[in-house]
Amino acid sequence: MKKISILDIYNQNNHLNKLITINGWIRNNRYSKIGISFLTVYDGSSTSTIQVIVKKILYNYFTEIIKLTVGCSVIISGYLKLSKGNLQAYEIHACHIKVLGWIDHPEKYPMSAKKHSIEHIRNYCHLRPRTNLIGVISRIRNVVFQSLNQFLNNFGYLWVSTPIITSIDAEGAGSMFKVSMLDENNSNNQINYIRKENEFFKKKVFLTVSGQLTLESYACALSKVYSFGPTFRAENSNTKKHLTEFWMLEVEKSFSDINDISAFSECLLKNSIADVLNNCVSELLFLQKKVDKTIINRLNKFLEIDFIQVEYTDVIDILLKNKNIFDEDIFWGKDLSSSQEKYLVNDYFKSSVIIRNYPKKLKAFYMRVNDDKSTVSAFDIIIPRVGEIIGGSEREDRIDYLDNRMQEIGLNNKNYDWYKDLRRYGTVPHAGFGLGLERLILFITGINNIREVIPFPRTVGHADF
Structure with missing residues (x-):
């Protein structure tokens, strides 16, 4: 039997x-x-x-x-x-x-x-995998996860596990969760946290917002590497596209530039979606019936159309010419809003877009400063429904430029001395990008809320289970 x-x-x-x-x-x-x-x-x-x-x-x-x-x-x-x-x-x-x-x-x-609402089953994250919807999403998520790993492995990228506990802020934004010890001597048997952060690690430590900086050290020795794991952002954003804990794929390549790494990231995205189309037929048919009638055609169209590359400065010019559509102020040096991103991909270009060379004040300190001294060699990939799904850049490999950028932002140089060693000892041009797994699943499935595409969502005010 x-x-x-x-x-x-x-x-x-x-x-x-x-x-x-x-x-x-x-x-x-x-x-x-x-x-x-x-x-x-x-x-x-x-x-x-x-x-x-x-x-x-x-x-x-x-x-x-x-x-x-x-x-x-x-x-x-x-x-x-x-x-x-x-x-x-x-x-x-x-x-x-x-x-x-x-x-x-x-x-x-x-x-x-x-029949239960999505909001109802979200209250039972430990039981909701028993529903058809969450089962379908889980199987698609698994295929995407395996696809991304396999794609990178096929191109010779080595997987590196980067730290979850860190003493540095990779993004320089300060939106980090502090890690503290529990006070086991509390006589009231209540959960209290020791206020002296130096009890265990002898310094303040946090949950990582990115493994990129540590990943760079391996890229500068092994050429092509990636990490894939949870990251944490203490941002007070309670939208349908934000989580405080989410999974991030981060890729770093030595002897690389913005042209090379942005083209590679487009291929990686399309490969994962092709794998879903080939391996999740019954799941897609279910979603086509229950969630998004256009899902299969939409994903196939995504594969067929090349991403359009455009300069940030040109994007601002496009938006200014159509400023009557938007409520927000539009000027060079301001980040793009979600409504502006939607307009670019859905209406103006009718394609996913790679926006390049942002003002340096909008981007992190580690991005390579361009010759104009006002922009950095960075790119974002904007796709329909989700908006930004990949952010990447050339990394600043010149130590004097890196020092100046850290000073501008107000970072403590001593905390990043090891990072500057990568520029002191055999520096090389290198580039990389980060991809949010949940946002990719959001795009593929057509689900409206990011809380449904991760098993146990952590958001502002919610850390159950």
Whole structure:
């Protein structure tokens, strides 16, 4: 007797008329007075379910089978048959069913069979993977994660694990979470934090906003590297596109410039979406029916159209010529708003856009200053629905320029002395970029809120589970 998944059933034909075993959970239970039950079972491997036909001759039919409710877990053994019904291709004629887990108080079960809002299931992040929607998103997220790693591996990039606990602010913005020890001697058994930050590490430390600076040290020795892990931003932004903890892919390449690294980032983006189109057909069809009717056409179009490269200065000129559309002030030196980004990709260019050479005051200290002394060799990739999805730049490899930039921003040079060593000892031109995983999943799935594309969202005022 072979144990298989529902995905195996629909992907292979060699199990037909054979005795098989599946594990799963009940999605529906219909039973008739003549002693036949029809169970709908899913196992998380696919959007598909399998119908199981159970007759009253089973020893536990009346004591257990007819009492099964949504969410109960079971092991089912039976013969796989072609279904005579129109709603499914296959069905299992059960020979044995073992109930593993019952649902306490089925009438109160949060993931019951009735339709629930996204806001409702978000309150039960530990249970919401049992819904079709979150299951679909999770499988797509997994494919994207694997695709990004494989793409970089194929091009010779080495994975490097960068620190989560850090004493430096990579972005120079100060939006960081401080790390402190718990006071275990508190007599009231309450969670208090030791105020002396130097108790453990002998200095103030924080959760990282980026692993880029430490990643650069490996790029300057191993040429092509990347890191992929959680990052943390203590920004008081409670929008549909912001999280305080999210996953970031960061890529660094030595002997590289803005042209090379921006073209590579476009290829990486398109490759991951092509992999989703090739490997997540049933998931995309589900989303096309439930979330976004245009999803498959939209993703295919994304692959077909080359990104348009444009200078920041030219973007400002374009916006000024159409300033009557916007409520915001528009001038050189100001960052782009979300409405301006939408206009550029949806209306003006009708394409994803790579915006290059931003004013240096808008960007981080480590970006290479251009010859005009007022801009840096940086780029952002702006795509429909999401806005900015990738930010990158050439890194400043000249130590005198780096010193000047840190002084302008007010950073403590001593904290970055090791970083300047990379410029003292065999400096090379190098470039890199960061990609927010959740924003990419947001674009692919067409979901409106970023809280649905990460398993346990952390946002302002919310750090449950």
